[in-house]
Amino acid sequence: LSEEQLRDSLLQQLHLSEPPVLDQAAAEEPAIPAHVRARYVALLQQSHGDHSRGK
């Protein structure tokens, strides 16, 4: 897994062509709402049990 592959996968998921450049004020907003964090944790737990099979 290269850095480029990781970046491309992330941009593809977000339908972006370039990494976003956030303005300074936006970048300094550290708070992650509870519902967003809860979804993240749920996906994290799910990904430990749900594997895709390939070659």
Place this chain on the structure above:
Amino acid sequence: RFSQSFREVAGRLLASEANTHLLVFGMEQRLPPDSELVQATLRLFQEPVPRAALPRPERQSPRSARAQVTVEWLRLRDDGSNRTSLVDSRLVSVHESGWKAFDVTEAVNFWQQLSRPRQPLLLQVSVQRERLGPGAPSAHKRVRFAGQGAPGGRGEPQLELHTLDLKDYGARDDCDPEAPATEGTRCCRREMYIDLQGMKWAEDWVLEPPGFLAYECVGTCQQPPESLTSQWPYLGPRQCVASEMASLPVIVSVQEGGRSRPRVVSLPNMRVQKCSCASDGALVPRSLEP
């Protein structure tokens, strides 16, 4: 018939006339534990057709007398219904006789996915007309395969299973973190940490995780002896590859309407869960559908 934009079209069944045989193979303990199925071959003995039994046109142009032989895996479901999956199909000449081989690897793969206790492996062999329509030859009626109970067991249906012992030909689990991987290291999963915080492009907008264990597959796989590989010339060498992957959720900050909003996205195939030795060209097992 329920669509407004199409006129109802009446269909006509031209012919099925399939000559069907059901083969039942007791499979429990036939496949050694911790082994990988490389190929399963069904061998059927096609009995010769006496020349006198052939109609005149077939005697004159033997190439035209062919039949379509189809092998399907039959599954009996818990609700009592049946489901068939096509595994192999080929044309056979009515004038030939002898052993015919069919690749039923997929059927055995399907059977292996059944929950225990597993029903026997059921293979449905049907012999059909080469093509449908008026004037199609009925040569298929003369194709006969020997069944069980033939004198001396000669020509009985056979199922050949080719397996590799994964103790020798498979991968290890995780690599030894104390021992560096060298050329002789047997295929294993090695820890590889991806540091998202250290990546310039991810700065400021990738909020979680700061990094993750992606793992990678390293090492080599033992190759089967040449005597075996010549049987399967379409298979490439066995290589150490990621066989099971997991997704990675991330929280990113995206700008929407002049404000930044944290958002969760799931990136597929980011973390290696399992490494295996696999041959390029080998059948990737289809998952059994409900």
